[in-house]
Amino acid sequence: MTGTTLKRTPLYECHVEAKARIVPFAGFEMPIQYVGVLEEHRAVRTSVGLFDVSHMGEIDVVGRRALNLVQYVTCNDASKLTPGRAQYSGLMTPRGTFVDDLLVHKIADDRYLLVVNASNADKDYAYLCAQAAGFDGVDVHNRSDDYAQIAVQGPRALEVLQKLTPANLAEIKYYRFVEGTVDGVPAIIARTGYTGEDGFEVYVAPVDAPAIWRKLLEAGREFEIMPVGLGARDTLRFEACMALYGNDIDDTTTPFEAGLDWIVKVEKEGFLGRETLVRQKAAGIKRKLVGFEIKGRGIARHGYPIWSGGSEVGIVTSGTHAPTLGKPLGLGYVPIELSGPGSQLEIEIREQKIAAQVVETPFYRRAR
């Protein structure tokens, strides 16, 4: 990002007031932590936390052939969506690898709202525009600057957000959304998240975001709500084994390799990467993203080599000390024959090989 000015979200002043530590992330000045990663992580697991995720990209696909374009560039089946439903999916290269992972919201038959990673928003927009050239009757708009996004996550999220909206939140099922109001202003309220907890992601106009942020903090006071930075956002999503683009998935990995088989609908006609994915599904994958637990002492980090039987066999994609589970865990790609739970691995940590064992994922699953 050298030479470019960092952007600020509409909530930047709120973060400064809260004495957050601000770091550059995906072209934005973002809060990495307020009081501390562990405390913020715990707040979300046990009560409720508030996240500024306004850096995320929003791209509108509109027009009578909007669905055709979405279907062509993504691997999940957006034709299954009805207005008010959202879907996790992959934006595909022609090789069946990830340009990005994203949420596809069906607003109407002629309008889909794609929510993409901040670091990929410009790339995704250019990619979608290029692909749209082959379709009549579809327009693509980068709406990233038109939306602020606030995530309210945790077992108390519904109670907190309900104080600010007339929408009946209990009626919004997981991966569905409504267009309603929050604090009296228009908002998209989606029951989605990136923490492994129940919660909502709220899309509002940037100008409205600071007041809503402050009112949510006020509404959550009885539950000891905390603002949560990118540090805990990462540890939360990591425990829930939700992929992080650039770490666990990228344009060299396919959804099958990443264990995201459920987002690939190979029976869907003519989408980018389909041929490769059909072939890979038939032949089987050679490597797979697995979860592992460190059995010795140390913490695996992104990029560390994975060894087995004296050979380097793979690479760590994410790893840290998992706060809720209280142990060092990691994600990484290993050959398929080593991907079963119980398989013994070694992680190279600063020139030492530390024992690790493949375990079931997700590491953390909330009680329902």
Next chain:
Amino acid sequence: MANPSDRLYTKSHEWVQLAGGEATVGITQYAQEQLGDIVFVELPAAGKQVTAGGVLGNIESVKAVSEFLAPVGGEVIAANGELEGHPELVNQDPYGKGWLVRLKAAGAPAGLMDAAAYEKFLAEESH
């Protein structure tokens, strides 16, 4: 928290307290704040020889791993075993119970700062 005046400081944010040829080493309040929640400390074994500025060990926070360096050269004679079960001591009490390593110092310290100079250095670094 004030940085105690009974010890010396490095530009890489370690402190060292010298007494009778022994050097106790830790990281500063500023360093622990920057690292955030510390979850694992990799300490050197007794007997390890280290030169001034050499890597003594590693501190893992939830976010990242950072090396800590030897303010003076010498031989490791002890490491803080309490940190094995309680790495958070480095956050809670960096100048006391969160000490890291004790060295038998080889030679006099060089190029270190006293508390006042370290605070001036911190003030300059943050601008």
